[in-house]
Amino acid sequence: MKFRKPLLTLLITASLGGITQSTLAFADAEIFFNRAPPAIRYEVVPESRRGYLWAPGYWDANRNKHAWKKGHWERERSGHYYSEPRWIERNNGWVLERGRWNRGDRDGDGVPNNRDRHPDNPNRR
Numbered sequence: 001m002k003f004r005k006p007l008l009t010l011l012i013t014a015s016l017g018g019i020t021q022s023t024l025a026f027a028d029a030e031i032f033f034n035r036a037p038p039a040i041r042y043e044v045v046p047e048s049r050r051g052y053l054w055a056p057g058y059w060d061a062n063r064n065k066h067a068w069k070k071g072h073w074e075r076e077r078s079g080h081y082y083s084e085p086r087w088i089e090r091n092n093g094w095v096l097e098r099g100r101w102n103r104g105d106r107d108g109d110g111v112p113n114n115r116d117r118h119p120d121n122p123n124r125r
Contacts, residue, residue: 031061031096037087043071051076058085061096077101 037059045054057071074082085099105111 033061033064033066033087033094033096034092036089036094037066041068045071049073053082055082055084055099058099059087060085074101079103 040059041057043057045056048054052073053076055072055074057069059066060069061067080101080103083097083100083102086097087094088097105116
């Protein structure tokens with residue numbers, strides 16, 4: 001009789017953990033379209049702001065249609081570089097790869113971005 005309450009608590013906690021994990025897995029679902037996105041719209045790029053990066057607009061997905069998302073400012077993250085959202089052709093369709101911050105070495109010279117004096121050096125080896 002003493003062990004029923006802890007056992008019941010353990011079972012409830014374990015079942016809730018399973019619900020949380022399945023919800024997180026669902027959030028990473030790919031957005032797949034049979035047709036390519038329309039041509040990129042022209043946007044005026046605002047004057048640069050210290051500590052921010054301009055993320056240009058892109059075609060997002062909304063209710064099985066392409067929907068334009070305007071460009072916006074992203075706060076820079078030390079040691080990271082921003083990959084813009086893009087549509088990739090795959091398996092006779094198009095998949096949206098969301099914009100994200102990636103950790104590491106943007107120009108591939110072996111020096112992490114947060115320690116690199118010139119993180120976008122085009123003359124790297």
